[in-house]
Amino acid sequence: MKKENIMLSLLIPGPQQPGNSIDIYLEPLIEDLIHLWNNGETTYDAFSKTTFNLKALLLWTISDFPTYGNLAGCKKKGRILSGHEISKNLKNFKNDFGNLKRSARKRKRTECTGLGSDNDESSSESDEDEEDEVKLDEDELSRWKKRSIFFKLPYWEDLPVRHNLDVMHVERNVAASIVSTLLHCGKSKDGLNARKDLEVLGIRKDLHPRTKGKRTYLPPAPWSLSKAEKKIFCTRLVDFKGPDGYCSNIARGVSIKDCKVTGLKSHDYHVLIQQLLPIALKGLSPKGLRLAILRLCAFYNLLCQRVIDREQILVMEAEIVETICMFERFFPPSFFDIMVHLTVHLGRETRLGGPVHFRWMYPFERYMKVLKDFVRNPARPEGNGYENSSSCCHPEYGCSGTLCRHLQDSNGRCRRDASMLWRMHTDKFASWLKQQIPLDSDSHGKILKWLAYGPRCIARSYTGYIVNGQRFHTMSVDRKNHNSGVYYEATAICRASAKDISQVVDLVSYYGRVVDIILLEYNVFYVPLFRCNWAVMGNEVKIEDGFTLVNMSQSQVSFLREPYILASQAKQVFYLREDAESSWHVVMRGPSRRYKNDLDDGIGEIGPLPSNVDMDIHMDESENARTDCEGIYV
Known part of the structure; x- marks a missing residue:
């Protein structure tokens, strides 16, 4: 949904906004939609150069929650009903639009006309009609403010x-409630009134409030953080x-001194609840x-992926109910507003x-x-560096298997020891390929001949490169952004110890940072390489609480021979x-801007959370109040 495809009829909000009477402004739209559904419209097809009868329907509406009530005509509470049930319940509902001045007494509840007593129904209708008649109770009818014009x-x-x-908006409000309650700032759900509710x-x-002199003391709760913990939390956000x-x-919205988070936008909270929190x-x-x-x-992370699994969604629907029950064990009742529900x-x-990307408000x-930028007078709105990017073909040929067979036939040690075979293959592959495919060969293609001949002695160096829909920078350029993180999943020989000769081939994950970007020239094509500082597997990579932690401050001696990877192999972290x-x-996964070839990776707008987190871990049965945390005086 790009801005050039959005047709927007703007109603300027304010004290005189339509509110529940928005159906009056929607009547021309409804007439056009009925015409498009019943009769259609003659449309010209530029491709076939013919005309056809175009019919269309309104699939759904996209709005924030207050407008949801204005469009649907409900008071935004109660059980979920099907469209047939709502239409039948409100069949004779009398709409009352307009902002008429009423007396000071309470407005009477809108009555549903046409609902007489049982005697009147029996006298005017047959027994068959009585069985089909829907008996509406006052509680059900009081949920509705009008019968929506969309039912036409x-x-x-x-x-x-x-x-x-x-x-x-739901994600933003839930994330803001969690952060403000943890830090006890902004619109926190914890306070004197919340503690009085518990009382x-x-x-x-x-957790009940206690009077100490002229002030009231609120004991520390399970959701409370100590001053030191608040500073650590804010420092992590700032860094x-x-x-x-x-x-x-x-x-910019985090204060380490005051331990407050304010002024964040909806997308900032989106990033917080998706990965950072x-x-x-x-x-x-x-x-x-x-x-x-x-x-x-994890629920919001899976919900916002570009590719969704219907079976996984069914599991999520059951798990989110359990998650809300877990929240009830730790957070106060005041935390559970309509957005959490x-x-x-x-x-x-x-x-x-x-997918939600086609149905949210972003x-x-x-x-x-964009529209607000055109407004010069808000009081009267009605008046008013070079990045080298290239694509390169990296052909795959069956030469590697041929060399391995040659080494095994000619060297008995390579036949017995897989690690020795792998080492000799790496050392001799380039020279062997150059001998097998000479430059004057007529039986091989131009690209393959120049690939066997080797690159030029002089290469270009860059500080930035765009590949696979991701922008990479070297460590020297990382200032406000972090574009140098690299994740590479390689096929390697794995063994239990140094004496193990029965190795197996498996995928090994490597984490590092880009130090230099080199562009090799093979006369007729280019190959971009990333030179990286890597974290040593085992000593500098560990798993804690399901998260992958790396330490790249150690020596790079083990990677001096092979610090390079192809740019096409790099994934951003x-x-x-x-x-x-x-x-x-x-380690956190980076976003991908590709829409065609990234479906296998499962990368959404925000990288997924760790998949190896044990969600069924036993929760600690701690006391209601924390003993290692300070309370609050109000």
Whole structure:
């Protein structure tokens, strides 16, 4: 959904906004939609140079939650009904539009006309009609403010999803509630009124407010962080550097001195809850609380992937209910507003409507920013460096297997020891290929002949390169962004020890940073290479709480012979330092901008969370109040 494909009729909001009376403004649209469904419109096909009858329907609406109530006509609470049930319940509902001045007394509940007593129905209708008659109770009818004008469309009540819950706003509000409650800043769900609710309910007596002199003391709760933990949390957010185009500068909204997070945009909270929040909380809060937050973040991470699995979505729908129950064990009742509840329904809508990228508000919000830039007077809005990028063909030929067979036949040690075979193959492959394919050969192609001949002695060096839809920079360029992180999955010989001669071939993951970008010239084509500093497997790579940690401050002696990889083999990652005194960094996957060939990787707009996290780990049965944390005076 690009801005050139968006047709927007703007209603300027304010005190006189339409609100529930928006159906009046939608009447011309509904008339056109009925015409497009019943009769269609003659349309010219530029490809076949013919005309045809075009018919169209309205699939669903995309809006934030307040507008959801205005369009659907409900008061945004109650159980989910099908389109047929809603249409039948509100068949005789009397709409009352306009902002008429009423008396000071309460407005009477809108009555549904045509519902008489049982005697009247029996006298006017047959027994068959009485069985089909829907008996509406007052509680059910009071949920509705109007009968939506969209039910004039013949197909509207048959649609499984009519109005989309906006994932962008739900995700943003849930993430903001978690962060503000943990840090006790902004719109925190913890406070004096929240603790008084616990006192009224008679639960969690350890967290009830206590009067100490002229002030009230709030004991530390499971969701509370100590001052030292808050500083570590904020420091991790400030030190975070993502790849180019990943997110805005989150550090601008984080204050280490005051331990506050304010002024972040919706996409910043999107990045927080997708990847950054579980890593920023690593080792800070109780284990059970961290597990609950990690499960919620994993739900949103899977929900926002470009490719979704319907069976996995069904599992997510059941798991998110358990996750909300886990939140109830740690967070106060005031935390659970309507936005937390709407999270339960997002899985169902994704299963019925498809990926959320086609149904959320980000394209429209960004286009609104474009429109607002044209406004000179907000009071009267109605008046108013070079990056080398190339593609290179890397042909694969069957020469490697031929050389291996030759080495095994001519050398008995290569036949017995796989590591020796691999080492000699690496050393002799280039010279062997040059002998097998001479430059004046007539039986081989031009590319293969120049590949066997070798590159020129002089190569070009760059500080930036774009490949596979990702922008890479060398470490010398990393300032505000972090584009030098590299992840490479290589096929290597694995063995149990140095004396093991029965090695096996397996995939090994390597993590590093780009030091230099070299472009080799083979006369008729170019091959880009990345020279990297790598983390030594075993000593400098470890797994903790499901996250991969690397330490690249050690010696690079083991990689002096082979520090290079092809640019096409590199996948982008970025690192977040565990804390200021530690040399370990947490690995996070980078975003991909490719739409055609990245389906096998499963990379969405935000890289996936670690898949090896044990979600069924036993939670600690701690007390309601934390003993290792300070309380709050209000």
